[in-house]
Amino acid sequence: xxxxxxxxxxxxxxxxxxxxxxxxxxxxxxxxxxxxxxxxxxxxxxxxxxxxxxxxxxxxxxxxxxxxxxxxxxxxxxxxxxxxxxxxxxxxxxxxxxxxxxxxxxxxxxxxxxx
Amino acid sequence: xxxxxxxxxxxxxxxxxxxxxxxxxxxxxxxxxxxxxxxxxxxxxxxxxxxxxxxxxxxxxxxxxxxxxxxxxxxxxxxxxxxxxxxxxxxxxxxxxxxxxxxxxxxxxxxxxxxxxxxxxxxxxxxxxxxxxxxxxxxxxxxxxxxxxxxxxxxxxxxxxxxxxxxxxxxxxxxxxxxxxxxxxxxxxxxxxxxxxxxxxxxxxxxxxxxxxxxxxxxxxxxxxxxxxxxxxxxxxxxxxxxxxxx
Numbered sequence: 001x002x003x004x005x006x007x008x009x010x011x012x013x014x015x016x017x018x019x020x021x022x023x024x025x026x027x028x029x030x031x032x033x034x035x036x037x038x039x040x041x042x043x044x045x046x047x048x049x050x051x052x053x054x055x056x057x058x059x060x061x062x063x064x065x066x067x068x069x070x071x072x073x074x075x076x077x078x079x080x081x082x083x084x085x086x087x088x089x090x091x092x093x094x095x096x097x098x099x100x101x102x103x104x105x106x107x108x109x110x111x112x113x114x115x
Numbered sequence: 116x117x118x119x120x121x122x123x124x125x126x127x128x129x130x131x132x133x134x135x136x137x138x139x140x141x142x143x144x145x146x147x148x149x150x151x152x153x154x155x156x157x158x159x160x161x162x163x164x165x166x167x168x169x170x171x172x173x174x175x176x177x178x179x180x181x182x183x184x185x186x187x188x189x190x191x192x193x194x195x196x197x198x199x200x201x202x203x204x205x206x207x208x209x210x211x212x213x214x215x216x217x218x219x220x221x222x223x224x225x226x227x228x229x230x231x232x233x234x235x236x237x238x239x240x241x242x243x244x245x246x247x248x249x250x251x252x253x254x255x256x257x258x259x260x261x262x263x264x265x266x267x268x269x270x271x272x273x274x275x276x277x278x279x280x281x282x283x284x285x286x287x288x289x290x291x292x293x294x295x296x297x298x299x300x301x302x303x304x305x306x307x308x309x310x311x312x313x314x315x316x317x318x319x320x321x322x323x324x325x326x327x328x329x330x331x332x333x334x335x336x337x338x339x340x341x342x343x344x345x346x347x348x349x350x351x352x353x354x355x356x357x358x359x360x361x362x
Contacts, residue, residue: 034191034281035274035275035280035281036280036281036282036283036284037274037279037280037281037283038280039283040283053190053281053282054251055190055251055252055282055286056286056288057282057283057284057286060283060284060286061283079251081288
């Protein structure tokens with residue numbers, strides 16, 4: 001299942017905080033987790049990562065794992081340092097107003113339907 | 116002249132909801148004497164309210180009790196905040212309480228007993244001490260250091276509530292004074308397993324929630340005397356003070 005990031009952003013009404021020039025890349029699936037050690041171990045390249053962590057280390061993990069972007073749930077705001085690093089590394093940061101469960105549910109349904 | 120002193124800088128009391136009720140000030144003090152410890156730090160979850168009672172219970176004895184607490188940040192990282200005096204610890208506690216939402220449910224999480232030095236119950240703390248403070252780890256470290264305390268990353272060798280489990284690695288911006296190992300893993304192995312922590316000093320503590328565990332894991336320090344100031348120097352490797360490495 002692949003889908004343009006742009007379509008996910010529009011369908012889930014995510015607010016784009018940076019990395020807007022990467023919206024036309026394909027995402028290969030999703031991964032959800034708040035333990036960055038787990039995402040390092042199990043995240044896959046091209047995944048859209050759903051988390052509630054906002055620390056700047058999320059950008060480093062996204063770069064390390066070649067993730068397609070990061071969706072921060074529950075309307076939590078990324079730290080200034082996180083946005084700064086994400087801009088430097090050109091990692092899309094998106095904010096979902098919904099909690100993790102609903103965000104992941106909608107993302108999963110969308111990716112399945114689009115596949 | 117420098118001598119060797121044994122310290123366990125991470126001991127809970129009956130104030131922590133997950134701490135055994137047997138973890139009372141007098142019983143902890145007796146246990147510490149049995150174990151021939153020189154220094155302990157009392158670090159309950161998000162609170163220092165039982166520190167005065169343990170200090171009084173240990174008063175006049177040979178063991179030094181340092182005031183502290185184990186703060187849970189909004190990333191759910193546990194950080195030991197250890198201070199020289201009670202005023203600093205209570206200043207830290209005030210900030211923590213201001214940012215700690217929720218109320219404890221003793222049936223779900225356990226009792227939070229505030230005790231006195233005679234092991235009598237003074238009160239039940241009603242805040243949700245098992246919860247997380249709604250501040251990020253860098254703010255917590257800044258406050259600990261502003262107050263003159265030491266910030267030690269708790270049990271980095273565990274899969275939960277550690278800076279490495281939560282953030283994947285230790286970012287360069289986080290200036291911990293030491294990293295805690297809850298196991299007897301040798302320093303060399305720890306540096307290999309946690310490359311982002313390789314430049315830090317490792318200390319070993321028990322993280323005891325039960326009497327039998329107090330002093331089970333410790334580090335030895337080369338100090339002039341068993342004080343906060345000397346521990347501070349040891350963590351910075353100043354004037355010959357140091358934490359003895361485990362090989």
